[in-house]
Amino acid sequence: MTSTARSLVEVDGVSHSYGGPLVLDHIHLSVEAGSFLGVIGPSGSGKTTLLRLILGSLSPTIGTVNREPNLRVAYVPQVETVNWNFPITVSEVVLMSRPPSIRRPWATESERRDVSEVLEQLGLAGLGDRHIRELSGGQQQRVFLARALHRKPDLLVLDEPTSGVDVRTRHEVVHLLTDLHRDGMAVVLTTHDINGLATHLPRIACVNRELIALGSPRDVLTPQVLERTYGAPMEVLEHGGLLLVTDSPLATS
Amino acid sequence: MNLFEPFQFAFFRNGIIVAVLAGAICGLIGVYVVLRQMSYIGHGLSHSIFGGAAASAVLSVNFYLGAGLWGLLSALMIGRVARRGKIGSDAAIGVITTASFAMGLALSNLFGQAKRSIDAVLFGSILGVGGTDVLAVLGAGVLSVVVIYACYRHLLFATFDPEVANVSGVNVARMEALLMLMLAITILFTMKVMGVLLISAMLVTPAATARMMTNSFARMLTIAPIIGALCGFTGMLLSYHIDVSPGATIILIASTVFLVVFTVTGSRGRRNVAGLGHH
Numbered sequence: 001m002t003s004t005a006r007s008l009v010e011v012d013g014v015s016h017s018y019g020g021p022l023v024l025d026h027i028h029l030s031v032e033a034g035s036f037l038g039v040i041g042p043s044g045s046g047k048t049t050l051l052r053l054i055l056g057s058l059s060p061t062i063g064t065v066n067r068e069p070n071l072r073v074a075y076v077p078q079v080e081t082v083n084w085n086f087p088i089t090v091s092e093v094v095l096m097s098r099p100p101s102i103r104r105p106w107a108t109e110s111e112r113r114d115v116s117e118v119l120e121q122l123g124l125a126g127l128g129d130r131h132i133r134e135l136s137g138g139q140q141q142r143v144f145l146a147r148a149l150h151r152k153p154d155l156l157v158l159d160e161p162t163s164g165v166d167v168r169t170r171h172e173v174v175h176l177l178t179d180l181h182r183d184g185m186a187v188v189l190t191t192h193d194i195n196g197l198a199t200h201l202p203r204i205a206c207v208n209r210e211l212i213a214l215g216s217p218r219d220v221l222t223p224q225v226l227e228r229t230y231g232a233p234m235e236v237l238e239h240g241g242l243l244l245v246t247d248s249p250l251a252t253s
Numbered sequence: 254m255n256l257f258e259p260f261q262f263a264f265f266r267n268g269i270i271v272a273v274l275a276g277a278i279c280g281l282i283g284v285y286v287v288l289r290q291m292s293y294i295g296h297g298l299s300h301s302i303f304g305g306a307a308a309s310a311v312l313s314v315n316f317y318l319g320a321g322l323w324g325l326l327s328a329l330m331i332g333r334v335a336r337r338g339k340i341g342s343d344a345a346i347g348v349i350t351t352a353s354f355a356m357g358l359a360l361s362n363l364f365g366q367a368k369r370s371i372d373a374v375l376f377g378s379i380l381g382v383g384g385t386d387v388l389a390v391l392g393a394g395v396l397s398v399v400v401i402y403a404c405y406r407h408l409l410f411a412t413f414d415p416e417v418a419n420v421s422g423v424n425v426a427r428m429e430a431l432l433m434l435m436l437a438i439t440i441l442f443t444m445k446v447m448g449v450l451l452i453s454a455m456l457v458t459p460a461a462t463a464r465m466m467t468n469s470f471a472r473m474l475t476i477a478p479i480i481g482a483l484c485g486f487t488g489m490l491l492s493y494h495i496d497v498s499p500g501a502t503i504i505l506i507a508s509t510v511f512l513v514v515f516t517v518t519g520s521r522g523r524r525n526v527a528g529l530g531h532h
Binding site for chain 1: 288402405406409410413414416417418419420421464467468469470471472473
């Protein structure tokens with residue numbers, strides 16, 4: 001990412017409220033083409049609201065969010081919010097992300113080819129006719145990534161992509177997102193997983209109603225910033241060149 | 254007993270055509286009703302339309318016009334009360350539709366001469382079904398199929414995952430309004446045979462039965478109207494022979510089919526139905 005990279009989304013002085021107190025207060029943030037940003041913060045800190053403002057599914061109470069014209073955004077929600085009992089197969093899920101130019105229910109030959117390609121890319125080849133509940137946790141997460149990628153987005157937005165998944169799936173997701181970023185896709189995600197995910201990202205934003213810090217993990221993950229973000233003392237260790245954040249009650253800041 | 258004896262009567266032929274079409278339309282729209290957990294809205298809307306049907310009968314206004322406008326007004330009021338925030342939409346539906354239903358009953362008591370047609374609206378009847386009704390139900394059926402064909406993917410996306418659909422270029426609010434409109438049209442044009450008190454069951458039962466039989470949305474959308482149509486046909490035929498209102502007979506047939514499928518499909522089917530709408 002260079003300083004001359006074009007801005008896909010510009011969050012400019014944004015505050016947001018759902019009718020009560022402000023959930024987000026005076027946020028300035030820019031999402032550039034090819035960037036990779038992780039948003040961290042405690043539960044109820046406004047992370048998901050910030051994602052929704054970036055996506056455009058919410059309008060800010062104060063301030064503006066400018067998106068590049070014709071920006072193609074794809075969103076991967078938390079797997080916990082998916083209705084796993086809905087009667088739908090893997091292929092049907094992937095297919096729905098690209099609204100058809102021809103108004104007919106069934107997939108065209110080229111659409112079927114595209115769906116097979118994206119399923120193969122995510123290691124889901126041959127599972128197209130399975131019901132979504134019949135997959136493993138990692139496969140379920142990848143189905144929704146496949147749906148997002150089928151849209152061929154400029155910006156991929158993910159809400160807690162590693163929440164509720166096992167270590168192996170988390171590694172798969174992190175590697176996949178890293179590959180997509182390397183291929184030039186801009187990625188924004190929220191996460192609770194500081195050590196497993198946030199420390200591996202090039203840029204993170206610490207949010208708790210306001211934007212507390214923004215920068216590389218090494219610049220941002222300090223005991224002071226983490227205490228302001230999470231409201232509790234936290235310790236930052238370094239092991240083998242990797243940062244490790246602990247919330248030991250014995251930590252001193 | 255000649256099973257096909259009633260087919261010699263024109264009123265029965267009209268009635269059975271309407272029952273088959275009504276069953277198919279209820280099954281088709283019911284797929285969305287069940288998957289979107291709109292069954293209480295269907296229940297409420299049918300009760301609300303009863304007020305309009307009673308008023309139409311008393312004032313000698315065209316049934317479809319009077320009851321249709323009344324239903325539209327109720328839907329708008331439900332939306333307005335629910336948007337106040339402090340009252341949930343289920344309470345808003347309960348208050349407004351029950352008031353409308355009570356008004357229908359009051360009109361029925363005050364103007365006894367309209368009682369017969371009001372009873373027909375409540376419990377369903379084939380006696381009042383004429384050529385116009387056949388055309389009206391046929392029109393509603395064609396409209397439902399055309400709308401679902403043209404908006405299939407957008408309706409599916411908005412039903413399965415409204416938040417992601419919204420950011421993927423699907424106008425979710427428009428799809429929801431379209432479904433409400435289709436639901437109101439379905440109730441309006443099929444209530445003469447099914448009856449206000451029983452139509453909500455027909456919106457739920459064939460679709461829930463289809464859900465137990467398949468894990469594919471496209472197949473559910475095909476199976477539910479077939480079940481609805483078959484229940485309409487056998488229910489109407491049985492209704493003539495045992496002299497029970499068609500609405501009640503059709504619903505009893507549909508419930509029996511549900512029970513049989515529920516038993517045959519075992520735990521898989523039961524899990525599918527128990528999990529409907531659960532995340």
